[in-house]
Amino acid sequence: MKSDQVSGLMLFALAVCVWWLNRAFPVGSLSDPGPGYVPLLLAIAFGGIGLLIAAFGGRSEPLLAIRWPEAGRAAVILIACAVATLALERIGYRLSIMVFLVFFLGVVERKKPLVVALVAAGFSLASFYVISDLLRVPLPRGPWGF
């Protein structure tokens, strides 16, 4: 399989999903289009374009030629961001960002502990001060008010 053939078929599958979900909304008539009218048009266009990409995708590079050397690191980044997001409203901005930075700098990048501590504490405290205290943008605080 070629990369464009796969991506085109993925887009077509997504268009089918949209069409399926859109059945819940009335399409209405041409003179009084309902909330499902434009999404239906877009799903048809999306599916059609997906099929065209797949059809003209014969000259694209093979799927296996796409290299993913950074995929493992990318997955770690996304998971760490998700954990930090979960923690944000539970333990507060400063603590969750501090732990987040300690993880990246200390565990993933293996930097010296003192530098890690300084960067993590400095960044989380300074950014909280600038954004929350100076610019008055409310940021979450943990149960200990921190």
Added chain:
Amino acid sequence: MIETFNSLMMGFSVAFQPQVLMYAFFGCIIGTLVGMMPGLGPLAGISLLLPATFGLNPIVAIVLLAGVYYGAMYGGSTTSILMRIPGEAASVMTCVDGYAMTQQGRAGPALAIAAIGSFFAGTVGVVGLMLLAPTLADFALRFGPPEYTALLLMGLFVLAYMSGGSMLKTLAMAVLGLLLGMIGIDAMSGYTRFSFDITELGDGVGIVPVAVGLFGISEILLTAGQPEPPKVQQPTLRQLIPSREDFRYSAGPIMRGSLLGFMIGIIPGSAHIISSFVSYGIERRLSPHPERFGKGAIEGVAGPESANNAAATGAFVPMLALGIPTSPVTAVMIAAIMVHGILPGPMLIQQQPDLFWGFVASMYVGNVVLLVLNLPMVGLFVNLLRIPYAYLYPCILAFCILGCYSVSNSMIDVWIMLGMGGVGYVLRKFGFDLAPVALGLVLGPMLELSLRQSLAMSGGSYGIFLERPIAVVMLALGLLLLALALKPVLFKGRDWRSKVGLDDQAG
């Protein structure tokens, strides 16, 4: 003309207020730093700063964000020339000859010509904005729903034609963005669509989490684990002065790039990126010594840099005059203005003259600030590039989370950002351009509303688009460009993209 001049003077009285001047200055500094950091382009920078503007008055807010925008355009060129790292996508072409000049020990003239070209182009752009936006706004008062539908459709077709890569992929991404724009409460019927019982999605998907995810997070995911950046050259002030020959070679490209960039900036798409590619192609073609290009030709720096800065200013014309964003950056800026209860569009210039003319005047000021401030301080700014990427990217990620959360204090926005980051990473691996997604997201609700209103007006007849002369002209233009874009797909020919090297980039 006298009326325009008087309005501009009124604008300068706003722009020279100490608070506005200070924020223009800060915007330029922050923008320059943001533009220099790989992974944080102007869009991510503006998106992250958006929540901080909520407490400011609207003039100050838009002046600050505009400063970040053109500051980032400048900052991107510095990393391109010194390190061959385009801080933002529009600076890709500057890398080619800019870095070659650095290797020849001529980083100083390259930086200086980039700054002078950016200044000239920015000024040309502001003059164009000043003259064109009020005229366009007056004209747009004749627009009804069919004209707006035709205009938005034409914008999407132009986007497909001007795209750097595959036209079909660009259209697919635009439709994906339009579909994302369907999420939330339908303005005409009150139905909540595609919200999966998540209350926050009733308001729709915000542009900030989508933009930060697609452009900021996906870039970090792609560059994760890269080696340490190379050694940075730090030119002195004396080394920055270009020779007479440099000026002679650069004058034409700067003027052509400025005019070309402004015209491309007005039409939808990633205008500043496209304009720099087209400008490079034109300069190479016009040059009596095209073989010098790629080996340190200063025209290869002057043209694209001028073009991308003029395009950045040109993009403000439809944003302010029609209320229509032509790029993801202007989409975020429209959101910033709307937070303050101001609706960009044809009535803006009449109802908020101090905002419009103050903004125009502040752009003159901002251009001067960038030129005066950045050239002497380039040695200071490049120190930022000495920070190892291992320290930089976790902090950028933390900023992304912080910025998305603080737009509406919503965790859903952060989850959307992370989801879009993952999707953007995969789509970029498959060679899709992501800018149309952000553009489609903003245009989606506008297009739906105007299309349904048009059909309701005509009793269900699509013929209404053929009965209105303005709509007919715009649709005809859009379809003509679509046909031209389809030609190489169907007949396997070469079109303008391959001639200016856009295909290589898209690949």
